[in-house]
Amino acid sequence: MTDDYEAVLNVWLQTDIGGAHRGDNLQIIQNTITNGGVLFVLEEIKTKTIAGTSWITNDHRRLYLHHFGISPYFQGKGLSHLLMEKSMEFARNLKLQIKLEVHKDNLKARQLYEKYSFKYLGDYEVFIVRDI
Numbered sequence: 108m109t110d111d112y113e114a115v116l117n118v119w120l121q122t123d124i125g126g127a128h129r130g131d132n133l134q135i136i137q138n139t140i141t142n143g144g145v146l147f148v149l150e151e152i153k154t155k156t157i158a159g160t161s162w163i164t165n166d167h168r169r170l171y172l173h174h175f176g177i178s179p180y181f182q183g184k185g186l187s188h189l190l191m192e193k194s195m196e197f198a199r200n201l202k203l204q205i206k207l208e209v210h211k212d213n214l215k216a217r218q219l220y221e222k223y224s225f226k227y228l229g230d231y232e233v234f235i236v237r238d239i
């Protein structure tokens with residue numbers, strides 16, 4: 108993971124899904140993996156280019172899907188299905204529910220998630236304390 112971190116961060120910045128301001132750093136990623144989560148990284152074998160990521164954290168009650176993204180160059184080729192299939196397989200193997208947040212206007216991602224059986228939970232608002 109250490110070797111790929113910069114490339115992973117680059118995918119997150121390009122797709123506007125992560126970065127230091129959101130509390131994403133190598134140590135935190137590694138902690139979540141040690142605690143039963145996973146970071147799936149999709150790589151183009153020929154060029155060794157990282158094309159996408161799916162980061163799942165585990166609080167042992169539920170799984171949370173974060174930072175699901177395909178870098179712009181690789182978008183529109185159906186590659187997100189590879190990452191979704193792996194992610195859902197991970198959840199099924201652990202027999203844990205899986206939850207995510209997606210912007211209401213992100214129709215592409217919403218349609219993708221619905222294909223994988225995610226159901227809209229209702230009119231909940233999302234709150235966070237960033238400067239703790």
Ligand SMILES: CC(C)(COP(=O)(O)OP(=O)(O)OC[C@H]1O[C@@H](n2cnc3c(N)ncnc32)[C@H](O)[C@@H]1OP(=O)(O)O)[C@@H](O)C(=O)NCCC(=O)NCCS
Nearest residue numbers: 122175176177182183184185186187188209215216218219
């Ligand atoms: C959302 C994202 C991961 C989808 O990946 P992608 O490479 O663009 O999409 P794919 O070609 O793999 O298509 C996967 C599915 O997305 C949906 N989709 C793709 N393009 C779409 C469009 N223009 N409109 C609506 N749905 C669309 C479809 O359900 C499609 O499945 P299908 O091809 O079987 O119909 C990618 O666009 C992305 O990284 N976006 C920026 C980051 C982001 O918003 N992540 C989600 C954060 S919650």
